[in-house]
Structures are given as structure tokens and as C-alpha cells.
Amino acid sequence: MVMSKKGEVVCVTGASGFIGSWLVHLLLARGYVVRATVKDLGDERETKHLEAMEGAESRLRLFQIDLLDYDSIFAAVNSSTGVFHLASPCIVHQIQDVQGELLDPAIKGTINVLKAAKNAGVGRVVVTSSISAMIPTANHLGDAGEGCWIDEDYCRQKRGNSAFMYSVSKAAAEKAAWRLAEEDGVDVVVLNPGVVVGPILPPLLNTSMTLILDILQGKEFPEHLFMALVHVKDVALAHLVLYENTSAAGRHLCVESLSRYDRFAQHMERLYPQYKLPRFHGKNGPLKSNAASKKLIDLGFQFTPMDQIVKDSIQTLRTKGFLS
Template identity: 35%
Template sequence: MSRVCVTGAAGYIASWLVKKLLERGCTVHGTLRNLGDEKKTGLLRGLPGAAERLVLFEADIYDAASFEPAIQGCEFVFLVATPLQHSSGSSKYKDTTEAIEDAMRAILQQCERSKTVRRVISTGSVITASPLREDGEGYIEFVNESCWTPLGLPFDHSNEFMEEYLSSKCIAEKELVKYNDRPSEGRAFEVVVLLLGLVGGDTLLPYINESQHFMLSPFTGIEPYHNALRFTQALVGAVPVVHVDDVCEAHVYCMERQRDVAAGRYLCATAHTNMQDLVEHYADKHPELKLARKE
């Protein structure tokens, strides 16, 4: 079976993906920022098949060279995790966008040097594919892989954090898919980016993760998460949602069916709903719970 690399292996999506890859018989190289974090390493090493086929590496997006040992010998590289906030300890980069752009460029070079990588599969977000018109006045009539969110516009419900996150995702994704534009003779592998909706569902983690916080914000009323939900709806014109199991199956499909899945960007969402529908769904399914937010 394939030898694969999964970055940020202890994250919400990545840990579920590692579990699925091990179940399929893959040898998994998982990266974490700190191998001394026994809560995270213990979770991964406790997965079925981990004792035989899971190798953990320490790597940090702010030190892109640290990923090279994990990539060596792998056929597929899953770029799952990127930082939500800039590391205050970094003197090399001024912000997350600069760090991630440099890291994506370096990781692509590492994949080339490996001589084994056949495909890079990156976990993206639908917020990079907004159907907003370039002038910010309304939406175009469709959303597909040609859509890119116009940066620099005054988006509703935006703030410094959301603008930085959006910028970092867009620029990193453009850096990745640009690799596919190389002439075939100069291209060592392909890049696929899955643009995920808001991810919900079960978790292997012992705590509520960021994505689940977004989903639960109508209940909890926690303003930063609720505002992020409103920001997504204003940006995309909807709240696309998808189950974590479907997300990981999509990642694995892009690996197993390489001949059937062309390089490029793919939207990955089960439904395009809105905040009002989410609130009504919660109220209908859980009438005993008080909604902190009405929209």
C-alpha cells in the first residue's frame, strides 16, 4: 500500500484522515509541531494500525525545511493543517500569509526532490472561492473552480483576524495550484485542492475544535465564532456545510482514483444552507436547548 504524509496530523480533520488511511493499510508519516505533546501523540499512536504503520515527525510551518524528512519516500502528501494565527515568536515572517506562502513554495520543492511524490492534496476552504463580483456588488450566478475571492474589499463582518486568514488561504492556494501550470515535462507531480465547507460531525479529539465551535455558535453565543459564521455567509452567499467523514473520504478518493480526478480545485460541501436555516434546524431538533443567537 501507499506511503503518505499528513501534515498537522493531530488536528480535527487530519486525525480522522490518519485513521482512515491506516484502515486502508497505508503507511502514514504524520507531522506535529511538538512531539513532546503526549496528549496528541498518544491519540495518534492509539489508532488501529498505528503501531505498525504510523511514523511521527516534528515539523512547523514556520520552519518549512522541517517537513522534508516526513515527505521523503511518500507517494502522496496531504497538506491538511495551516495556522489560524501568526506566531508571535517568529522574527522571520511578518504575518501568517507570508509564512504560509513561503512554506508552500518550500514544500513543493521538497516534494520534487523526493522523486517519489505523485500527488499533493491540500485542504482548502470555500472562502477562497467566493462568487462575489470584483467590485463587491452582488454575486455571479454560479460557483466553480474558476472563482477566486477578490481580496482588498470591505467584506461584511470582517475583522483583522478574518482578513488575515482569508488572505493566507487565498495566497497559499494560488501558490499550490500554480504548480499545475508548469509544462508536463517540468512537473514532477500534480496538485489537488479541496475547498471545504464548514466541517462538522464526530471527532477523535477530546475537546471541541474550532470548526465545531463555528457550528455551535448559535447555541453558545461566543461572538468570534458567530461572527466568523456571518462572515462566511456574507462572503460566499451561503453557509456550505460538510461532514468530516465525507471530507476525509474525498481526500482518500483523490489519492486512490488519481486517474479519475484531474489536478486542480474542487468544491467539497454537502449542502449550501444559511444561518437562519441552521438556527431553525437546531431549534427543531433540540427544543430543550436555548439558542443564544437568533441568526
């Protein structure tokens, strides 16, 4: 059942990010009143594009939070009937303090948000996890599904590789959310997006679009790289679908298709032959359908096709001046 939510007050954590900005845009377009969180209210790179959105003047309020500070989170969440928890570090480059910069904000931040939601009397909380919580390498693409989790012990052995530790952060944070949902009775539903790309609303280039730019500029990638792409607007819409459909429950993989890097590169090269894409000489993996996203499709969700995902990504990189 889909419930009408116009005029309802909701909170979006991580609102200034790539996905968060699109979610705020769609929420305002649907008539929601949005309490949006950012890291620094004094940083126009976080605030200016949000404040410029249609409906923002009357229905958007910004809050500065620290994921490790419960009180700042409660102030933002309080008076909301629903919460979209997107705020979490997305770090795939090498960092010195994995625990402090990556794991603690992701895991403890999720715990703080859900506890604040419980204490504020919030109804549903949509938690943004990742396909990275399900599958660590391309060798396990076929295993993606609601019951699949990464091997955290294996990933922790690769502690020097921040991409593996990012997977740990997403899996551990999601497990914490499910534990609190069971213990405290919070209504939690989870979205597990793949590599999110497409039109950029914030002024800064995010991690996933940097990956697309690197590919177009000929950077070589390791054999284990897989491309589980999804359009950023689709991911934002999927958050709304999970929030507005009372029947939605559990985890929801959100990808248009699954493929190894070599297959995706061939796809891009067909559309944009002027770019000299790097060659991958490993096993040629097939392009898989988005059957793994069946739960969303069963809720009536339709994904943007791959050609359009690629075209929108290239166009935004050109428009923003990141690509000539």
C-alpha cells in the same frame, strides 16, 4: 480510474488536527503506511490519539516539522509516494502578527511542502484549501465554484478582521500551489471544504466545532455569516477519493449544502428544541443543495445528510464534555 494503494507510503501534514486525525485514521484502516507531521512531538495532545489508532504501532511514524523549515518538511515527505498537505493556521480570532502567524505559515509552508514533494519524487499531492478561498461572504454563496476566487484586495482592506485574512491565507496558498504545479510539474489536486464539523478525535476543540458550540449557547452572529457545512469524515474520505482517482483534477468544493445562518439555525432548532438559538433578523436565505460539489459527486462521492451532521456534532460535544 481508482488505483489500489494498500501498503503505499504517504505523508500527512497537520496530522494531529481535526481533519488530519480523521484522514490518518482512514489511511491506516485502508492499509497505508503513514508518515504524519505534528508541531511538537513532546505534546501528547498532538500525538497520543494518533498513536492509539489501530494500525499505528506498525504503520504510523510521527515527524515534528516547522512549515517555515524546508529541511524538516523534506525529512517527513521523503520516501513517500503521495502527500496530503493539511497543515495551515486556522485563526479567525484577532491576532497581532497577521503576516508571521497566519500568512507566512500558510503560503510559504505550502511552497515548502510542494518543493519537498518535487525533490522527493512524490507522485500526487492533495492540497487542503477552503471554501474561504472562493467566497468571502454569504452574499456570494451562489458564486461558489471551481473558477471562483475571493477578492484578496477587498479582504486585505479588512485586515483588522482575522476571518477575512484567513480567506486571504487560503487563497494565496492555493494559488502558490497551482503556480508550482505548473512550473515544476507537481501533480496537484485541491479540496475546498466548507465548515467542517462532526466527531472530534483530538482532545482539543477546534475552530469550526467552537462555532457550533457558540451557536448552541446563544451567541449572536453577523449578517454575513453563512453555513456551508460538511461532515469531517466526508472531508477525510474526499481526500482519499482525490488521491486514489487518477481522473480527479483541479479544485473540488466539498460541502453538503449551502445556507445563510438563519436557515441553518432553524434546522438545528427543529432537531434540538431544548437549545435557545440566537435569532438572526436579516434576510431569510434558502437552503441550497450541494450541486456546487458536483465534481466530487461525479466521482461517486456521497455526502452525509445534514440531520446526521448536526446529530454527530451535538453528540461529540456532549461526549467530550463541551456541552451539557
